[in-house]
Amino acid sequence: MNGKMNRYVFRKMARSTLTHTFLMGVAITCLFPIFWMVRCALMTNQTVFVDEGLIPHHLDFGNFARAWTEGNFAVFFLNSVVYTTCVVTGIVIISSLAAFAFSRLDFPGKNVIFYMFVAAMMIPLPGSFVPLFVLMTKLHLVNTRLGYILCMINVGLSLSILILKTFFDKMPHELEDAARIDGCSKIGIWWHMALPFARPAIAVIVIFNALNVWNEYILAFLLLDNSNLMPLQRGLMVFQGANGTNYPVLMAGLTMAAIPIIMVYLFMQKYIVKGLSGEVVG
Amino acid sequence: MRVGFAICTCIMLGALAGCSQPPRPSNKLVLWHWMTDRQSALQKLAQQYKQETGIDVDIQLFAPSEAYSQKIIAAAQADVLPDIYGILDKKSIVADFIKAGLVTDLTPAMEADGGRWKNSLFSKALADKSFWPGNIYGVPPGIYGVPIDVTNEQMLYNKKLLAKAGIKSPPQTFDEFIRDARMLRRVGITPFVSGWGELWLLDCFASNYAFNIMGPEKIFATFRGQVKYTDPDWIRVFQVFAQLRKNGVPMDGIVTKGNKYAEQDFALGRAAFAFDGSWCVNVYHEMNPNLDYGVIPPPPVSTEYPLMIWGSAGSTFVVNGQSPNKDKAIAFLKWLTAKKQQVVLARQTNNLPSNREALISTSPVLSEFAQGMDRSTHPNIWPLNEDPTVSEAFDRGLQAILIGEKTPEQVAAQVEQVKEQQMAKKREQER
Known part of the structure; x- marks a missing residue:
């Protein structure tokens, strides 16, 4: 009995050790680039290619100040916060309304319109640059915050609608009927029932889109001329010359740019795990 | 409801049709470029130009170069190119811009005053930015670009x-x-x-x-x-x-x-x-x-x-053929490639100046590089x-x-x- 028990404990421990070793390996491969980024941010342009140690011999914290001032990060940072907040809010409101309509309402051409939205995901962003720029120019929205925000909302809608529609399809009809009997309008059902019900899916949409907007710069370059309207990623480009790159300052800038998005992820990880672990698709 | 929809449709169509006025000549020039390492030097020179002439040159940086190229193509199609810009694409694309009237022929300005401007620049660099009679692109012969440095x-x-x-x-x-x-x-x-x-x-x-x-x-x-x-x-x-x-x-x-x-x-x-x-x-x-x-x-x-x-020519600017400020843009490029300004650019950016007179003020290594320009050739001019x-x-x-x-x-x-x-x-x- 004892022998069987010992074998069971041993197998369990071995399996656990193997699993944890594998997961630690995966975690290290994920964390190492972040560690390397911070390490390089603490070096100089001369030592970054020479000092091969994991911990730099001489730490230079001045790169962070240099990145903040030379990259004009204060303005870009605020712009990125505004863009991310507005775009994510816009995407959540519009996509949840659209997904609710696709899932719960009957109207002519519903499926065609839905598949058109889904098909829009297949068009890569660079492929739509020229028509988008021409359209924004005609609408006099080039070089405006509103123009950029509208474009970015458009970019994030397809996937968000797909995720939320799948989620709303699983919502029990009985709940909706009960709410209607209690006097809820369609908007009321969306607000009081559908949105709270879809919280994990919304968390996934928030983090995916926040990440997308925070890291976006090509569309910003295309639509914005005024550097005071540019997002944070624009500041990072200052350190990438045509022929040479100031790696330590660039890494310091990247470190600062990564912190807010890591914070958002940490804050919402509970919902994200729920959303991705099956509750989104039922 | 229907009235509201009709009003919205009218507003959208009106906006889509566009109601912009044609640009007018002004004392402000806009220059787009992609060179992060030259931004501060160009900005300083633009300030100096404003003090000397009263003309404001807005130097706008769009890097990296891939994003810049996209912007130029999009701006050309939307007809909102700035007064001065650079085309980073191959010669056939430059030719398309020229044929669309988006690039000014600089030959008359280059050859004015007995060709003073033209003669001050490295001929090989200018040749790189020129189209010869009977060229395969069908572009009228002429000089279409101003190199601000050479390589x-x-x-x-x-x-x-x-x-x-x-x-x-x-x-x-x-x-x-x-x-x-x-x-x-x-x-x-x-x-x-x-x-x-x-x-x-x-x-x-x-x-x-x-x-x-x-x-x-x-x-x-x-x-x-x-x-x-x-x-x-x-x-x-x-x-x-x-x-x-x-x-x-x-x-x-x-x-x-x-x-x-x-x-x-x-x-x-x-x-x-x-x-x-x-x-x-x-x-x-x-x-x-x-x-x-x-x-x-x-x-x-x-x-x-x-x-x-x-x-060949390094970074090169062209003048928008549809700009109402064409003459002012040409005058600025002429000023930018004059000896004094070229010395400033060469010293601050460590690039070979396109003005041969500015070479005497460059570092010894750059001077050694410059000596090679006379024995240079390039596939673009073959x-x-x-x-x-x-x-x-x-x-x-x-x-x-x-x-x-x-x-x-x-x-x-x-x-x-x-x-x-x-x-x-x-x-x-x-x-």
Whole structure:
């Protein structure tokens, strides 16, 4: 009995050790680039290619100040916060309304319109640059915050609608009927029932889109001329010359740019795990 | 509800139709560029220009260059190009811009005052930005771009490493170069590095020796299909690379190395010689300000023809053909390429100035680079170029020689085979 028990404990421990070793390996491969980024941010342009140690011999914290001032990060940072907040809010409101309509309402051409939205995901962003720029120019929205925000909302809608529609399809009809009997309008059902019900899916949409907007710069370059309207990623480009790159300052800038998005992820990880672990698709 | 929908539709259609007024002449010029390392210098010069003339030049930076190119294409289609901009695409795209009226012909301005402006700039750089009568693009002949700097590709040597190997002066001939490489190997120093993972740089080096061995006429005759790549002179070009390999000259992995990494190797003293463009002065300064190095043309292998290096216009601006401020934009570019401003740009950005009069004020290394401009050439100004498929086979063949996979004769035969295939295709298309 004892022998069987010992074998069971041993197998369990071995399996656990193997699993944890594998997961630690995966975690290290994920964390190492972040560690390397911070390490390089603490070096100089001369030592970054020479000092091969994991911990730099001489730490230079001045790169962070240099990145903040030379990259004009204060303005870009605020712009990125505004863009991310507005775009994510816009995407959540519009996509949840659209997904609710696709899932719960009957109207002519519903499926065609839905598949058109889904098909829009297949068009890569660079492929739509020229028509988008021409359209924004005609609408006099080039070089405006509103123009950029509208474009970015458009970019994030397809996937968000797909995720939320799948989620709303699983919502029990009985709940909706009960709410209607209690006097809820369609908007009321969306607000009081559908949105709270879809919280994990919304968390996934928030983090995916926040990440997308925070890291976006090509569309910003295309639509914005005024550097005071540019997002944070624009500041990072200052350190990438045509022929040479100031790696330590660039890494310091990247470190600062990564912190807010890591914070958002940490804050919402509970919902994200729920959303991705099956509750989104039922 | 229906009325509301109709009003919304009208507003949208009105907005889509556009109701902008045509731009009017003003005292403000807008310049778009992609050069992060030149932004502050250009901004300072723009401030100075405003003080001198009262004209405000708004210098707007859009980097990286890929995003900039996208913006230029989009802005051209939306008809919102700035007064001054640069086109980073190939010559055929520049030609399309010119034919669409988006680029001003600068020839009259260049030739005014007895050609004063034109003569102050490197002729080879201007030739790169010109279209000749009867050009294949169907563009009216003229000068369409103003280079603000020039570049050329030469060899660099690390003075300390050469001294360590007992080499007193840089090589003057290819045989001396091979001898020096052996001496460097003996003391454990890698003789040579270059970014030959990038085919254009390898092609450039090979082209230098092709000019040296057979002269331009025979090269162009080969492009026309009148001389074969199996000709003894072409075999000699391939043998240059076989000799490099045989004597252990290149750094290990040279054929997969990007130029950025090759520049790191040379800047950090991991190789004694490098083959690179004049922009490297700026790169080396960033990585290792104390690097002690000099510039020489690739050591010639023959005395029959002069060794030609590649040199051309660097960053170039054009004037928007539809700008209401065309004349002011031309005047600004004229001012920007004048000696005084070119000295400022060269000093602050470590690039070769496009104004030859500004050369006297550059650093010794840049002056050495500048000396090469007179013996420079570039595929952009050749009367004809090799078929791209043949060029690729040629460059891949050079890589195969460098890694010891093929002999010069095998590569020559292989390139000739590709050439014949391409010629046959062309003949078929012409029929």
